Amino acid sequence: MSLLVVGSVALDSIQTPFGQREDALGGSAVYFSTAASLLTHVQLVAVIGDDFPEAHVKLLESRRIDTSGLVKVAGGKTFRWRGRYGANLNEAETLDTQLNVFADFAPTLPENFRDAPFVFLGNIHPSLQARVLDQVRAPKLVAMDTMNFWIQGERAALLEVLKRVDVLTVNDGEARLLAQEPNVVKAARAIQRMGVKQVVVKRGEYGALFFDEHAHVFWAPAYPLESVFDPTGAGDTFAGGFMGYLARQGRVDPRSLRQAIVMGSVMASFTVEEFSVDRLATVTAADLRNRYDTVQRLTAFEPVELA
């Protein structure tokens, strides 16, 4: 089934301990749709300037991504982000952000996108996320991402949109900040009481936790990588694998949700191996299956034997 994503398309300049790259293809909607398009048909809504390289658009179009919602602003400049990672690669230090055309982004969905059964609201202003929801007709599943900037600065608008979505994807720190609770299990429960049915807590190299509607928890592993090159986009790639798998299955049952979480985790493991979507763009179905199977083997254990 079709999967609609609204988010950022960016040109990222990144320094890591292993190298640097200028104006690399980035942004939440790019990582999300590159991942999800391995699994299903994606409808992309975003904005770029006329400085955005045509080759990047071609790359997206070469996949199962409908770019008819990708608006190019004449005379505008594409959203740019510049960041740096230290030795532990855990958190990016933002050196510069130029919103450019993203500052006036007011997403309008092409008519044929409004029936999308699966919807992902990337990390944008909560009022824009609400605006997208106003335009979709009868989605089967809506997920959203957010960040500390909106949690602290636009809390009221964020709480409003939260009530309208099925799944929130956040990292540990965002969950704690949103719930104002240091224990991550309690924090997720508190977020559910705000009105969102299900919460995914992304924990980077430690995997993810999924809290479902029935108070069950799923503890998902990360693929244990020997080399992490650039963590940029891992969270959005995770969301792309998660939503892409559910859209492909066309159903949202407990079994599919767990498989989808693991698929998100597997997908993210490719993104962090190179800059931008360099690695992710070359991933095949066989690659996904191999890592998924590996993750299953590395988490399996037998029931306990106690008299």
Added chain:
Amino acid sequence: MSLLVVGSVALDSIQTPFGQREDALGGSAVYFSTAASLLTHVQLVAVIGDDFPEAHVKLLESRRIDTSGLVKVAGGKTFRWRGRYGANLNEAETLDTQLNVFADFAPTLPENFRDAPFVFLGNIHPSLQARVLDQVRAPKLVAMDTMNFWIQGERAALLEVLKRVDVLTVNDGEARLLAQEPNVVKAARAIQRMGVKQVVVKRGEYGALFFDEHAHVFWAPAYPLESVFDPTGAGDTFAGGFMGYLARQGRVDPRSLRQAIVMGSVMASFTVEEFSVDRLATVTAADLRNRYDTVQRLTAFEPVELA
């Protein structure tokens, strides 16, 4: 089968955001043997002063713990540690350490302890760990713990003893420091090249990683707790559950090793719920089985369905 442990017995004074406790029963050998004695017969080698409350000795003796290797130094004072945890409970700040009788600890094993098939060397000076190994005859499995203090200050002695043990249990930071490698997977592999066959990396609320002799990785969960009261002793409790289960099974095969890691993780989840061994000492076999089963349910997922 019997399980020998050599380590510290201490009186801990602890502050957490939830309360404080003076002179609580603590020390690596106490947490380890309290946990392991739920599963097997434990032989304890440690030292105390004559200020050590008799009630604490009674508590240990009321379990399957042979205290004939617990030496009381007349006129000596028991090892004391004072520490404090901040809001995130991740790391203790040491406020004071008084080695007291522990400063001159030179472990001598009672004759009937020397045939122990399972041996755990708690976190003591590497040369003392080697001294214990000199005294055991033909152990089936030897595991050891260590800490940053020895990794930085007694590296040569530590590397010597490492070659003589089967399993090293360390946390993330210790693994990185020992291997001088930020990636935890690479770090564990590097530690294996130092001569230890298997490495357990304890990751607190994120579970544990186990690297076996055949380059396989096992990714173990933690039991997701809504309330962590005092993390002191979690790592030693983990080791006690791990070694206790293997000693109980009497074999060290891949299946038992994975079960043992999960048992360690489950065991640690009880310790952190209260001060000292207050919670751990009341745990039953049914409690262990319940949490183990819960952990198995919360990590289960089905194979991927990709055409």
